[in-house]
Amino acid sequence: MHNYFNYFTEIEERFQQRRGSLLLLSTLDWALIETWREAGIPLEAALRGIDAAFDKYETRKNKARMQRINGLAWCAQAVMQAAEELKEAAAGSAPAAGVERESGFEHERVAAHLTAAAEPLDAATVATDACRATAGRLRELAAEVLDCGKEKSTAVDLEALERSLTVLEEKLFAALTAAAPEELLVGLKEHAARELAPYRSRMGAVQLRQVERQFVQKQLLVHYNLPRLSLFYMSQQ
Numbered sequence: 001m002h003n004y005f006n007y008f009t010e011i012e013e014r015f016q017q018r019r020g021s022l023l024l025l026s027t028l029d030w031a032l033i034e035t036w037r038e039a040g041i042p043l044e045a046a047l048r049g050i051d052a053a054f055d056k057y058e059t060r061k062n063k064a065r066m067q068r069i070n071g072l073a074w075c076a077q078a079v080m081q082a083a084e085e086l087k088e089a090a091a092g093s094a095p096a097a098g099v100e101r102e103s104g105f106e107h108e109r110v111a112a113h114l115t116a117a118a119e120p121l122d123a124a125t126v127a128t129d130a131c132r133a134t135a136g137r138l139r140e141l142a143a144e145v146l147d148c149g150k151e152k153s154t155a156v157d158l159e160a161l162e163r164s165l166t167v168l169e170e171k172l173f174a175a176l177t178a179a180a181p182e183e184l185l186v187g188l189k190e191h192a193a194r195e196l197a198p199y200r201s202r203m204g205a206v207q208l209r210q211v212e213r214q215f216v217q218k219q220l221l222v223h224y225n226l227p228r229l230s231l232f233y234m235s236q237q
Helices: 004-019 027-038 043-058 072-090 107-122 128-150 158-179 182-202 205-223
Strands: none
Touching (some): 043 072, 072 182, 072 205, 107 128
């Protein structure tokens, strides 16, 4: 996948472009994108699916009376279909040659992202042992990235780093979930159910569960003012 770490941004931009407005993606939308990424849905399939969903909507004669497409979940079925079509088309074909990633993930920027994520974890007042252990590991990873930068011929293995961050996030989510009050978790699940209600007919049961899990996890971090660790959330400034 070309420019692997632009997955979120390119999907957001395509959705906004087709909708014709700068509608900000919701927490539900971001959770859905994350389930696509975790499921290995190619960026090309996600973009094709968004286009297909809007193309279908725009050809309907009574679209003026229809609810406007206000969320990515409207495109979920089309994205899954596009992914299946790409998979079938790729069967038996030779693997594509690797492409060089675009810049934007310089050693200093990656290290700064990891260090910045460690700070609020050190200050956390919930699951403090897990948060501080995570912060310590992030600083170790930041130091390793900077060491690679000192060796001009050594590049950071971004995908390996992302896998490490995914493991750290999963362990952190488990600790936060165990420490969170029952009332908070029930409230977050109810919030997720309300947000997902209009789209249940457009997503399969497995995808619904995945999106609900992502939604609750993201809202749990927001509640405790804690950061996402993934490089997908690295500031582009």
